[in-house]
Amino acid sequence: MNLPTADSPVDLLPGTPLREHVYEALCIYFHNLGDQQPSNLYDLVLQEMEVPLLEMVMLRTEGNRTKAADLLGIHRGTLRKKLRQYGLDDDESAPTNMTTEYL
Numbered sequence: 001m002n003l004p005t006a007d008s009p010v011d012l013l014p015g016t017p018l019r020e021h022v023y024e025a026l027c028i029y030f031h032n033l034g035d036q037q038p039s040n041l042y043d044l045v046l047q048e049m050e051v052p053l054l055e056m057v058m059l060r061t062e063g064n065r066t067k068a069a070d071l072l073g074i075h076r077g078t079l080r081k082k083l084r085q086y087g088l089d090d091d092e093s094a095p096t097n098m099t100t101e102y103l
Helices: 018-033 041-060 065-072 076-085
Strands: none
Touching: 041 065, 041 076, 065 076
8 A cells, every 4th residue: 555655745625624625425316306306315325434434444554554544533343334334345346446545
């Protein structure tokens, strides 16, 4: 895994709160739905956010589940369960298209 060093140039966006990004994504989602009504929206949003969250945390901790669980504020067993649930529990399923430039 190629994590940036302190010397590597990284262009970061200004410190916009995460909730603003979520709000914007939901605005786009509802706009694209038009008159259709979503179902199970709460579960959908949680799943859509949980997978990239787990992927990014596992990248940031270089696969160290203890550190990842601590960072997330959950028990290691819960982390293992969630990694299995989303097929992220082994090195072969590690995201290959994820960038580490922001870590």
